[in-house]
Amino acid sequence: MKFQIKTQLNLGLSNQTFIDINDIFIRYSKSETNVFFNRQNEINVIKNIIPFFTETITIIDYGFDDNNFYVASKFEKKFKHLNDVEIDDKLIEQVIMIIKKFHQIPIKNKVELFDYEKYIYWFYNRTKNWIDRPLEITEIDKCLTKLRNKPMDIVLCHQDLVPGNILIFDNKIKIIDFEFSYLNDKYFDYASLISESFQNDQKYKNIIFEKMKFDTKEIEQVELWIQYQNFLWALWSNYLYQETHKPIYKTIYFEKIKNIK
Known part of the structure; x- marks a missing residue:
């Protein structure tokens, strides 16, 4: 090193x-x-x-x-992660504003378009051992077919809005870690925020939908990306448990599986 x-x-x-x-x-x-x-x-x-x-x-x-x-x-010392603070409407609004700013970043250096089908099949095709019941490829394909038929608003997306990537300082919020960032549909990030940071809690989901003034079609788009991400992160965690046998990946797998409808 x-x-x-x-x-x-x-x-x-x-x-x-x-x-x-x-x-x-x-x-x-x-x-x-x-x-x-x-x-x-x-x-x-x-x-x-x-x-x-x-x-x-x-x-x-x-x-x-x-x-x-x-x-x-x-190296920043004085901050908390999103899951370490009390969540209120004002904080959610601040996080939304950061996401909007991220989506407005002009692309001067080429960034790849997220291939959501290729990515999910990469993990599925490399799965040798399932932690629990196998995910049926037909279930995944149904989700992918719906996504193919949806118009997308392509922006630079963060794509991994877990609490550990959202840092809360005294008077500002920052987001970190861009290894999973691609050009993608902007609704992917709102789905990520809802499913990863707010565990798909209907209360917080409603606050985000209200503050974004999403219409019915936009809400359907976010819900579809939430479904996709549950499949993706279940496959991701199953693969990493297969490769490393670290218990944390088994925990994540079961969290995602229980949310797959």
Whole structure:
């Protein structure tokens, strides 16, 4: 490793995290996730973000160190994650505004369009052992067929709005980690926020729909992406449990399975 490490942290699932001797936060990729993340796309996303989006932690350096990808950023100490604070209408509105700003980032460096079918089949086709009942390919195909027939509003999407990627400071909110960011339908991010950060809670779902002034078709679009993400993250967690046998992936798998309708 090119960095002189002072402390190893235990943050996130897809990467190793460290503090170096200069108090720089290092996100360093893991071998089991390198196979499905497009790191060149992440580089291009970061290049687009840096000049136009201030609602993130300052990125100092990024690139490859041998076969691993890293992102070095300013080490922030005084913040809480979204799931560590009391959620109210004002906070939800602030998060929505950050998502809207992210969607408005102009694309100066090429970012790939998210291939939602290819991504989900990548995990399905590499599944050898199921944690529980196998997911039926016909169930997944029904969801994909509905998505194919929907018009999409393509923007730069974050796509992984879990509580750990939403940082709350005293008077501002920042989002981090762009390894899963692609061009995609903007409703994917609202689905991600609802399903990942608010566990599909109808109360928070209604607040988001009301503040966004979504009509019936837009709500249907968000619900469809929630269904897709339940399939995707169930397959993702099943694959990673298969490869690593880490219990956290089994926990995530069952969380997603119970939400598949």
